[in-house]
Amino acid sequence: MTQAKYGDLSVAVDSYVAQVEIHRPPHNFFDVQLIRDLADAFNALDEDPACRAIVLSAEGKSFCAGANFANREPTGQPASSSGNPLYSEGVRLFSCKTPVVAAIQGAAIGGGLGLALVADFRVATPEARFAANFVKIGIHPGFGLTHTLPRIIGVQRANLLFLTGRRISGQEALEWGLADMLVEPDKLREAATGLAAEIAENAPLAVISTRATMRRGLAQAVKAQTDHEFIEQARLMKTADHREGIKAVAERRPGKFIGK
Numbered sequence: 674m675t676q677a678k679y680g681d682l683s684v685a686v687d688s689y690v691a692q693v694e695i696h697r698p699p700h701n702f703f704d705v706q707l708i709r710d711l712a713d714a715f716n717a718l719d720e721d722p723a724c725r726a727i728v729l730s731a732e733g734k735s736f737c738a739g740a741n742f743a744n745r746e747p748t749g750q751p752a753s754s755s756g757n758p759l760y761s762e763g764v765r766l767f768s769c770k771t772p773v774v775a776a777i778q779g780a781a782i783g784g785g786l787g788l789a790l791v792a793d794f795r796v797a798t799p800e801a802r803f804a805a806n807f808v809k810i811g812i813h814p815g816f817g818l819t820h821t822l823p824r825i826i827g828v829q830r831a832n833l834l835f836l837t838g839r840r841i842s843g844q845e846a847l848e849w850g851l852a853d854m855l856v857e858p859d860k861l862r863e864a865a866t867g868l869a870a871e872i873a874e875n876a877p878l879a880v881i882s883t884r885a886t887m888r889r890g891l892a893q894a895v896k897a898q899t900d901h902e903f904i905e906q907a908r909l910m911k912t913a914d915h916r917e918g919i920k921a922v923a924e925r926r927p928g929k930f931i932g933k
Contacts, residue, residue, distance in 0.1 A: 698733025702741035712765035725873035737785030760899035776865035787816025801843035810918030813905035817895035
């Protein structure tokens, strides 16, 4: 077994399967550095002949509850006037060659849902919950979700999640095709690893080639979509509704929006 660390990530490779785990419990909120570390780890695993599949998991209550809006004051300004470095790192994730199985417990919310959709497959628990809740904080969806989510569950269901901000359960996610397997929490890592091992036992060059064909153009499409998403987010970050949405989430109440 080989092991490595990338910031708040641990990486261990055994029997051709890499375990990449996020260590920011309980909710594993992300920032640019975490996504950059993930992209660095995935790139390194792409070049490691001992790795043929990746299990992406997270320590704690949630898989990833998105960005930690509750612990920051809204600035009304995007991360950069020239582009969002978070999305540049996200595109790097979509560009990686090795198949990924995500093990999802608890929340995969907002950008955390976007991270879950980087994976080829999602193994979830009944307690898992999924949401693209951007409208509840007065902002446009991001992390490429406006491309990846309808690609997986269809345009109509994606619209339902985007425009209502509602959460769906692990069971609903399975029925919609957002999750590929549903298992009890104590079996989650085992099931995700088993699926990754099933992939890893096959001819690696054929797996990589087939996956590249099935995901042909995906990274480029995510790049184009995140460029647009960022423009819309930058505009909406300046609104009173966004400031109210951030405050409402922190105070665990519905927002009182005014359309300004």
